[in-house]
Amino acid sequence: MKLFAKRTTTSLLHTSLLFVFVIAAQASVFAQREMPISTVQGKTNLSPYERQIVRISGIVTARTRNGFFVQTPDARTDKDPMTSEGIYVFTRTDPPAEAVPGNMVLVAGRVEEFRPQADNYGLTITNLVFTPGRDIFSVLSKGNALPKPVVITAEDMRPNTFDQLEKYEGMRVIGSYVCWFNPRMLRNGFSVTELPLEAEEESTWKEQSTIN
DSSP: OHHHHHHHHHHHHHHHHHHHHHHHHHHHHHHHSBOOHHHHHOSSSSOTTTTSEEEEEEEEEEEETTEEEEEOOGGGOOOOTTSOSEEEEEOSSSOOTTOOTTOEEEEEEEEEEEOOTTOSSSOOEEEEEOOTTTSOEEEEESSOOOOOOEEOOGGGGTTOOTTTTGGGTTSEEEESSEEEEOOEEETTEEEOOEEEEOTTEEEEEEETTEEO
8 A cells, every 4th residue: 555655646746747847848839939919919808818928029119117018010900900910028126227118038937817906996907027137128229119099089979888998908099189987986885987099199008097
């Protein structure tokens, strides 16, 4: 019995190690092969590559204190109006010094769906989580023109679906006047906040209910 138990434990250990190796190898394959941002984003709110390490390239369009936005150059888009060409790269701390608007970069990271803790009703935001020491970051070229912003119109609101603006997530947008309603739960119901996008103002669409 002792010998049998020992063999079973060893077998389970080998199986576990093999399972971990297969998962790590799969993640490594995606990271080694560059994928279009639109493929990572997919056509729904959730990325088909969630929790997998991928590698993308694009032009940095905006920079924040803990990340930066990357968007596919206009000449390389997939021409599918239902897939986003932009994505937010979350770095936790200050982004790399060369992650500045106009730089064409190559970056790898883990795909995660993020929802702020205080937001119980908003959609998740597809992020590429960059970890220094594990993921690559390099500059391919500098001084590139930014992708042209997408013009948001009333037609974009016509579908009246909860994820109708998912196709613009992470992309540069512009609008003459756009307002939307962000419900917040109160003890006796909902309140409504109206937020306008001023005329000819450009922004980066980070999530459906917020412009950052």
